[in-house]
Amino acid sequence: MNLNVIAFYDRWGGVLGEATIETFQMVFISLLISVLIGLPLGVLLVLSRPDKSMSNPYVYQSLNVVINVLRSIPFIILLFFLLPFTKFIVGTSIGVKGVIVPLVFYTAPYIARLMESALLEVNKGVLEAYEAMGIKTKDIIWHVMVREAKPSIILGLTIAIIGLIGATAMAGLVGAGGLGDVAYRFGHLRYEPEVMYVTIVLLIILIQGIQSIGNRLAAKAKKD
Amino acid sequence: MIQLKEISKTFYSKKNEEVTALKGVSLEVKQGEIFGVIGYSGAGKSTLVRCVNLLEKPTSGDVVVNGASLKNMSKNELRKSRQNIGMIFQGFNLLKTATVYENIAIPLKLTGISSKEIPTRVEKYLAIVGLEDKHHVYPGQLSGGQKQRVAIARALSHEPDVLLSDEATSALDPETTHSILDLLLKINREFGITILLITHEMHVIQKICDRVAVMENGEVIEQGNVIDLYSSPKKRTTKKFVNSLFPNDLPKEILEQLKKRGPIISMTFVGTSADKPALSQLSKKFDVDANILSGNIVQLKDKPFGKLVAHIQGETEETDKALHYLKEEGVQVDEVEINES
Numbered sequence A: 001m002n003l004n005v006i007a008f009y010d011r012w013g014g015v016l017g018e019a020t021i022e023t024f025q026m027v028f029i030s031l032l033i034s035v036l037i038g039l040p041l042g043v044l045l046v047l048s049r050p051d052k053s054m055s056n057p058y059v060y061q062s063l064n065v066v067i068n069v070l071r072s073i074p075f076i077i078l079l080f081f082l083l084p085f086t087k088f089i090v091g092t093s094i095g096v097k098g099v100i101v102p103l104v105f106y107t108a109p110y111i112a113r114l115m116e117s118a119l120l121e122v123n124k125g126v127l128e129a130y131e132a133m134g135i136k137t138k139d140i141i142w143h144v145m146v147r148e149a150k151p152s153i154i155l156g157l158t159i160a161i162i163g164l165i166g167a168t169a170m171a172g173l174v175g176a177g178g179l180g181d182v183a184y185r186f187g188h189l190r191y192e193p194e195v196m197y198v199t200i201v202l203l204i205i206l207i208q209g210i211q212s213i214g215n216r217l218a219a220k221a222k223k224d
Numbered sequence B: 001m002i003q004l005k006e007i008s009k010t011f012y013s014k015k016n017e018e019v020t021a022l023k024g025v026s027l028e029v030k031q032g033e034i035f036g037v038i039g040y041s042g043a044g045k046s047t048l049v050r051c052v053n054l055l056e057k058p059t060s061g062d063v064v065v066n067g068a069s070l071k072n073m074s075k076n077e078l079r080k081s082r083q084n085i086g087m088i089f090q091g092f093n094l095l096k097t098a099t100v101y102e103n104i105a106i107p108l109k110l111t112g113i114s115s116k117e118i119p120t121r122v123e124k125y126l127a128i129v130g131l132e133d134k135h136h137v138y139p140g141q142l143s144g145g146q147k148q149r150v151a152i153a154r155a156l157s158h159e160p161d162v163l164l165s166d167e168a169t170s171a172l173d174p175e176t177t178h179s180i181l182d183l184l185l186k187i188n189r190e191f192g193i194t195i196l197l198i199t200h201e202m203h204v205i206q207k208i209c210d211r212v213a214v215m216e217n218g219e220v221i222e223q224g225n226v227i228d229l230y231s232s233p234k235k236r237t238t239k240k241f242v243n244s245l246f247p248n249d250l251p252k253e254i255l256e257q258l259k260k261r262g263p264i265i266s267m268t269f270v271g272t273s274a275d276k277p278a279l280s281q282l283s284k285k286f287d288v289d290a291n292i293l294s295g296n297i298v299q300l301k302d303k304p305f306g307k308l309v310a311h312i313q314g315e316t317e318e319t320d321k322a323l324h325y326l327k328e329e330g331v332q333v334d335e336v337e338i339n340e341s
């Protein structure tokens, strides 16, 4: 038994370790960029919404359409559809670098929606109280809206990360590696069931871990 | 201090239906007074106070606070003026994710108060509202009354000239309501802050207001000193509000029976005559029997105010003399009309 584990580790440890790092890289970089794009878009969606003081139907409707269109396209299609664009932006369409662009296109609109719904939950009375105190709109957005929405934002980001991990499984198709790719290539195509099982267990642990960390951080941010 | 001039406000709903919430309302709140606006739900009270700091933009009319017309101000000027107009709400509107201290400190910082001065201000105003031991507590752990105290401290910390209150006590139990009203009264007296408050409860008006306006259907139907309005309400709605304090629901049949044997009068006492036993003297001085049908005394801001409904039984000659005596004693006497009900 022990020997088996050691043998397995000798044979696959390197591959799995590398794949884990690749997954983390892909998730981390595309999450960062997606938040930088998605959070402002979420704020814009909330501000331009009808009935709001800064209501702007054109901005709101066009954002809505773009986000819905992007969110309707399956990731795998997005991956290939964006190939030329990816190459243009990052100089290559393969490897971890090549998969970041489609991952961002996939995740940023999703995060924008998650942020929108998190921000909409913020008590409008509080926003009004700050408006009544003569505080600038940009300060209200940051110090009231985003701050108060933090627990929901954290939960939303947790969901987004898990979705991202799912999407990275397909990144192998453009040679970006990652855990999903290992499970598919070695486990499925080359029929090494142990590798597939171990990868799946690793993914389960990863996702469980992320969800519980997210839940715990959100609860801590909630303060009531 | 606050002048509302012919304020109208029309809301347009999605289906293009119009709701006119305010129809040419004019009001003046004088420096240093506590002015109350009372009315039933939907009368337009919230819309009215929200027009004072332009949270709601009037469709027409002008708002003047502290001598400056707010309507034609630039965004920046309006922000500066708003910093001089505090506001408290029924729902407290505190940051849930911030401590009591931060709830006061954050807006101070955002309005440009120096970081050296912020702790001093927070301490000062938390002490005034009696929460100096709650710095690091989150609003979720406070009672409704304590939350409102934090909101009051937050408003005061900007050292405004005016405080607007939109049903600030409506979510609180009677005891807590009283303590919050006492606090508002103290703020008004010690800092000279002018207060405009709206409410649907008469006891809020009588406890702290100097003057009051009654609103109905987007209009101010009656306004004046609290005592005047209480002792001689003119409009039906005003009478209803006043009568809610003096329940008088004897059956019509009984009143009609009684009336055959002498007048039924309502006596209004203001100030000192409220505690003078004018009524008890009647039977001794004249050949009449006085029977109290209903009555109540309430404490206005600084005077007791009472209303008794009594039946004066006796010959017309004697009852006339008795009524005359009461009037001489400073009691306001009105005959009760039965069909008024």
Ligand SMILES: Nc1ncnc2c1ncn2[C@@H]1O[C@H](COP(=O)(O)OP(=O)(O)OP(=O)(O)O)[C@@H](O)[C@H]1O
Pocket (backbone or CB within 6 Å): B011, B012, B013, B019, B020, B021, B039, B040, B041, B042, B043, B044, B045, B046, B047, B048, B200
């Ligand atoms: N934003 C809005 N859009 C459309 N109609 C509105 C809006 N705000 C208020 N109204 C309408 O204006 C009228 C007056 O409302 P307002 O909130 O001022 O009443 P209120 O006297 O404060 O009542 P309450 O005691 O229930 O708070 C109501 O008919 C209400 O439906």
Ligand SMILES: [Mg+2]
Pocket (backbone or CB within 6 Å): B045, B046, B047, B167
């Ligand atoms: Mg209201």
